Amino acid sequence: MEAEKKVPEQSAKQSGENVSSQPTMVKKTKPKKDPRAKLYKPERMLIMLSSPHLGTVDNVPKIMWTVIIALIPAVVMSIFYFGWLSIWMITACVSAALATEALINRMKGESFTIKDGSAVITGLLLALTLPPAFPITSGILGTIFAIGIGKHIFGGLGYNIFNPALLGRAFLQASFPVAITTWTTPRTLVDAVSAATPLGGFKFEKISTAFIDLLYGNTGGCLGETSAIVIIAGGLFLIIRKYADWRIPVSYLSTVFILGGLFWLFNRVDYPSPWFHMFSGGLMLGAFFMATDMVTSPITPRGSWIFGIGAGVLLVVIRLFGALPEGVMYSILLMNAMTPLINRYTRPKFFGEPRA
Amino acid sequence: MRLPTFIKGVHPNDYKHFTCTKLIETLPLPDHVFISLQQHIGAPCTVVVEKGQEIKTGQVVGSSDAYVSSPVHSSITGKVKDIGTFVHPVGGKVQMVYIQRTADEDQWELMPAISDWQSASIDRLNQRVRAAGIVGLGGAAFPTHVKLAPPKDKTIDSFILNGCECEPFLTADHRAMVEQTDKILAGMAIIMKILGVKDGFIGIENNKPDAIETMRAAVRQGEYNFKVVSLQVKYPQGAEKMLIQSVLKRQVPTGGLPMDVGTVVNNIGTAIAVANAVITGKALVERIVTVTGDGINEPKNVLARIGTPFQDILNHCGGLKEEAIQVFMGGPMMGMAQYNLQVPIVKATSGIVCTAEKGQPAERAMPCIRCGTCVSACPMFLLPTRIARLSEMGHTAESEDLGIMNCIECGSCSFVCPSQIPLVQWIRLGKLQVGEMKRKEKEAA
Incomplete structure (x- = not known):
């Protein structure tokens, strides 16, 4: 019982105690040697830790690197469609993220956290959400903002309220509104004259894009967002590994599908079909890789449903009625802000708690 | 067919291969024992023997x-050498009676046998x-x-015997079910008679097929009306509330007891x-203890006298390996780490696990990334x-509002x-903070 009263330490307590040097028998009058000390010699020092003494093999770096692996197909597709533009942007953003992380570690006087992979994810995700011809320097600036302001101002890994990559992109959207909406045609798309994104094209010119192009990503758009099929594959991999909560993409995507579908049934000329909603813009990347960001999404199962549905409603509203063609970024960022509140109001019922 | 189980929970490796096929071995009588006066939940005992007394x-x-409260008994025949405070395996120092063995063979002080217990x-x-000093083992x-004398306003309709042994490494109950089947069923019948219930269940995890088989056969042979339930x-x-949920599909209310x-x-x-x-x-003076782990030379299931120092038992099992760095009392999930191997086993010591690798927690914890894995693991839905x-x-x-208790x-x-x-x-x-807060509130009121 005495051991429990001690304040737990984050670090392991390595307090072995020597039996012969520390008599274990105490009498009120005067300390007396433990008779057992004569009978045995202490064999060794043992490590004292609080239970449980077993742990899973999962750890934070492993989760982060698995997310990066799941993003590789999207990266490959982006290089396939946009070539060197994509390679440069991804390299620049990831290096900038690592450099910023290391610099801030240094400034805060903490040990380096670049190996845990979280900075790589931020840089990579930000790069994948930028237009192909976006100036590299601006991309680096956005990454610095994402790591510095998006993550470390709040206290670093685990303490940030907003998804750092999305916050970085929001910063770029506000700072470079023209550059971030200038699109380049994928090099495989030979017959295209306009380089508008499918969403922009529909919103402003009522041009529909072929479904098959949306699926493979053969359209104008951000570096890593165009090919829905590889993003879904990576996302499913994460869900199977249980590194992403399946409830969030399911509720997010189905809300978009149902709500978008209702509008489409109501007016098929002004509103796009639900399939178009699903596979255009950054929805897939957002649903599988950004909304599921563990740090900024709810911890309760019911909270995850609310999070996904809320983001879905916001997305449809922004896409159909907002000034912007795309709403993934703001829908997730707004729900990020709601997460602490959602957590608070979705506490699961205790085991045996009567259902009120 | 899906086996019955509870909601949430985790799947640790069971590590039971060390000892699950090893016969229970009776330890030679220890030279001396330390009988703790606090081996149960409730009021500690007061000593009724004197220093120097033959026992x-x-x-x-x-x-x-x-x-x-529950009385404690001497587990060997000998002489009281000392009465004082000694280190207890669950931490802290507790009053114990130090007994040195004087006889090579036990001289038992038995209570009269109740052979006609059916009519007692x-x-x-x-x-x-x-x-007999029996506590939950x-x-x-x-x-x-x-436990066996619930208040009159509670109706008890069923009894569950817990053979889950869900803690990794431990096999004491498993071996007992295979080797002492009849004794277990007799004990269960007595308990059910005391409770006056008709429905008896024996819950066993599915990783002990031999135990399930043996128990089922013995139940059939002895014409008991118990039901052996194979669990996921x-x-x-094996946690009480989880087991009731698995076997009876009943949820013990928050803060309640199984009798509710x-x-x-x-x-x-x-x-x-x-x-x-x-x-x-016979009073409760011995119990089956699993001595196991990759830090012990010869993992075994032993029948040991209560009060035997850990070191004696470990020596009998070939001693600790050179690389052993941790020793726990109980399983690795809830067991207590020990720093002093002279501590005696107590009634609640189901196993001694010695490991060569350091377990949780890590040298330095990372910040919480709010992944919610703990939320999906907590069987109490916290x-x-x-x-x-x-x-x-x-x-x-x-x-406290979030249900810490x-x-x-x-x-x-x-x-x-x-x-x-x-x-x-x-x-x-x-929990200690909440207890402290409650105590202060009480004092203020």
Whole structure:
């Protein structure tokens, strides 16, 4: 019982105690040697830790690197469609993220956290959400903002309220509104004259894009967002590994599908079909890789449903009625802000708690 | 067909291969024992022997008049060398009686056997359970006679014998079910007679097919009307509330006891102790202990006298390996780390696990990334990460609102935490804070 009263330490307590040097028998009058000390010699020092003494093999770096692996197909597709533009942007953003992380570690006087992979994810995700011809320097600036302001101002890994990559992109959207909406045609798309994104094209010119192009990503758009099929594959991999909560993409995507579908049934000329909603813009990347960001999404199962549905409603509203063609970024960022509140109001019922 | 189980929980490796096929071996009598006067939940015993007194096996050395308490007995024939405070395996120092063995063979002080227990009165049987010093041998060590005498306003309709042994490494109950099947069933029948219930269930995890088979065969042969329930392998299947959920599909209300849903749960070891006490008149002086892990030379299941120092038992099992660095009392999920191997085993010692690798928590915990894995593991449906954070910050009232007192400290949350945060440790601290707050409120009122 005495051991429990001690304040737990984050670090392991390595307090072995020597039996012969520390008599274990105490009498009120005067300390007396433990008779057992004569009978045995202490064999060794043992490590004292609080239970449980077993742990899973999962750890934070492993989760982060698995997310990066799941993003590789999207990266490959982006290089396939946009070539060197994509390679440069991804390299620049990831290096900038690592450099910023290391610099801030240094400034805060903490040990380096670049190996845990979280900075790589931020840089990579930000790069994948930028237009192909976006100036590299601006991309680096956005990454610095994402790591510095998006993550470390709040206290670093685990303490940030907003998804750092999305916050970085929001910063770029506000700072470079023209550059971030200038699109380049994928090099495989030979017959295209306009380089508008499918969403922009529909919103402003009522041009529909072929479904098959949306699926493979053969359209104008951000570096890593165009090919829905590889993003879904990576996302499913994460869900199977249980590194992403399946409830969030399911509720997010189905809300978009149902709500978008209702509008489409109501007016098929002004509103796009639900399939178009699903596979255009950054929805897939957002649903599988950004909304599921563990740090900024709810911890309760019911909270995850609310999070996904809320983001879905916001997305449809922004896409159909907002000034912007795309709403993934703001829908997730707004729900990020709601997460602490959602957590608070979705506490699961205790085991045996009567259902009120 | 899906086997019955509870909701949530975790799947640790079971590591039972070390000892699950090893016969229970009776240890030679120890040269000396340390009988702790606090081996149960409830009032500690007061010493009833004197220094220098000759003492027989099974003789009472400590007892208490309090209802929630259980007497302790000498486990060897010998002489009281000393009475003083010694290190207890669950931490801290407790009054113990130090007995040195003088006889090569046991001279038993037996209670009269109740061979006609079928017709004996319930009071007489339950008094025997108390007099024999029987407590829950699964680890909690709650006095059994209290459990078997529920208040009159509670109707008990069923009894569950807990053969889950969900803790990794431990095989004591498993071996007992295979080797002492008849004794277990007799003990269970006595317990059910005391409770006056008709429905008896034996819950066994599915990773012990031989135990399930043996028990089923013995139940059929003995014409008992018990039902052997094969359960899914999941931790903490053997926790009382989880087991009731798995077997009876009833949820013990928050803050309630199994008797609130009309049932009582006892451990395999307890049933054996009850059978011994009633049929042969022996007090609880020995128990089966699994000595296992990759840090011991010869993993074994042993029948050891209560009060035997850990070191004696480990020596009998070939001693610790050179690389052993941790020794726990109990399983690795809820067991207590030991620094002093001269501590004696107590009634609640189900196993001694010696490992060569350091377990949780890590050298340095990472920050919580709010992945929610602990939330999906907690069998009590709590939010471990929130509660741990609140107790870390000292927000006692809020952690109580989040149900910190419902925590059964099973360790599932710390087990799954990818940041290796010692969640259970923080929650234990938080529970102490809540207790302190309650005490202060009481004083103020």
